[in-house]
Amino acid sequence: MKKTIITVVGKDSVGIIAKVCxxxxxxxxxxxxxxxxxxxxxxxxxxxxxxxxxxxxxxTMVDELAKLGDEIxxxxxxxxxxxxxxxxxx
Numbered sequence: 001m002k003k004t005i006i007t008v009v010g011k012d013s014v015g016i017i018a019k020v021c022x023x024x025x026x027x028x029x030x031x032x033x034x035x036x037x038x039x040x041x042x043x044x045x046x047x048x049x050x051x052x053x054x055x056x057x058x059x060t061m062v063d064e065l066a067k068l069g070d071e072i073x074x075x076x077x078x079x080x081x082x083x084x085x086x087x088x089x090x
Contacts, residue, residue: 001050001052002050002051002052002058002080003032003048003050003051003080003081004029004048004049004050004051004058004061004078004079004080004081005046005047005048005079005081006020006045006046006047006048006049006065006076006077006078007045007046007047007075007076007077007078008020008036008043008044008046008047008069008075008076009042009043009044009045009074009075010042010072010073010074010075011041011042011043011073011074012038012041012042012043013043013072015072016043016045016072016074017034017036017045019068019072020045020047020065020076023064023065023068024049027054027055027056027061028053028054028055029051029053029054030049030050030052030053031047031048031049032048032049032050033047033048034046034048035047043074048081058080061078062077062078065078
């Protein structure tokens, strides 16, 4: 399974989760886990997804998610699980 960590951060607005999930669904990416919080008007979401059946390359997905984030006013980052774990090792 190709797990990917997606983080979304920015000012809260209607439809952020819907737009990100629609993007993923349209590309056959399955959401395995999701956590989101809103603190004083700022939105923070972390998703773990299975990109095994993704219909676009990982690099394309990263670029398209970043572009989607720009369009909706948030920052969207995607990293392969192994890279995320290496960067956040305690």
